[in-house]
Amino acid sequence: MNTTEHILIVFGVLFVLLNIAAGLIWVERRLLALWQDRLGPNRAGPLGIFIVLADTLKLFFKEDWVPPFADKWVFITAPAIVVASVLMSFVIIPFAPGIVVADLNIGIIFFLAMSSLGVYSIVLGGWASNNKYALLGALRGASQMIAYEVFMGLSLMGVVMLSGSFNLGEIVAAQKNLWFVVTQPVGFVVFLIAGIAETHRLPFDIPEAESELIAGYHAEYSGMKFGMFFIGEYLGVTLISAMIVTLFFGGWLGPAFLPPLVWFVIKLFFFIGLFILLRASLPRPRYDQLISYGWKILLPLVLLNVLVTGAIALYLRG
């Protein structure tokens, strides 16, 4: 791969991702409307797709306000961290054979490192706002994300054991005969749950629970700074869906009548749709329920999964 091609891939991936994240505003609102038996935004443009443009314009022209009681520089940095850390994670995802920004041999570990840095945006945003609801949201967000990071990392270890690599390209290649969702169903379910908690989407959007905390950690944000949190959330949904597709559903593998990239995108949008369906159908658990569910059910389950997978892998090998 020469340098020009590589630069093209970098900017192409960035361009497509940002557009997907913005487009998801419309997708989510239309799908939610469909499942709630109403129409949703359908006026501006064909099928209402210009709602994305309207939302973006609105965010850009709102007053970009830093409260006088806030810690100014931390307040400004916090929204940048979420978008930066999620975009950095996309570096390792193989979208199709040859279309990957950096083919790292520590791929999964790099993803976990970036997702652990994402916690900072919530913690710092909530703390710098100097507002009690924002602080409560930040506290919840921090403990939720630190707790679920553990299960997220452990749930991927089965996949790593079976494929013998942290490299995502090799993991996809190892699924040529059988997708890992068949051999690692527990890992898949735990990763999906931990992924929802990591992106703090409904039903696990406890850090921003609007009915009790107004908007939680981003209560004081306005304009494009709020927009960064907003886009960061959609990028996070896209990232977790892409990771699920790559790790458990064979990545770009698929029957030959469609090109690999198309298979990847189809699977990706299936899981994005699943995320939105979960939001539409599930109620929010209580905060202590969420944490004790994680430590009392998911942790033993995922440790057992690692143990059993390791035993079977050893037995099959020799």
Place this chain on the structure above:
Amino acid sequence: MSTLFYISSLVAIASTIMVITRYHPVHALLFLAVSFLSVGMIFLSLGAPFVAALEVIVYAGAIIVLFIFVVMMLNLGRETAQQEKEWLKPKVWVVPSILVLILLAEMTILLFQGPDQAMQVSVVDPRKVALSLYGEYIIAVELTGFLLMAGIVGAAHIGKHQRKELHRFLQNGEEEKARQLREPESVTNEQTVLHD
């Protein structure tokens, strides 16, 4: 690679100095996070990607977040920063800094006297790390496991200890009386249910 090494070392030193000189604890912790990230970068430039990623996950991603978490709950405001400012007078830090600078000068001279060594970069991939951890250093891994287990057991013990709290009507040995009052009632209720 060596350019990257020197840049990240400079960032590490600068951010660590910033950690010491900040008056606000949260700002200091943020610079500490930057310092850990640059140390991770140093590991990466020396050919240890796995350790670099672990540095980011464990130190920058978990430990500093927990520190910030605690500091956040303490709600340290402008007064603490002011107090810190008063404590950090030149009178306090000049003498130790001069002593440390002397040591630094000595170390630099010693380093320059020694034979020249070119920086060697050999990439250590996750497989090599795993093999040495679970082969050569298995005892250290097991002992660390024991230590962490002890920590978890201790935390569970502290967390489980609950204070017995009674309603104010039930204090001063009244709970016995209350139970006696309650129990006949429940028995009669059950009997009526059975009769129905």
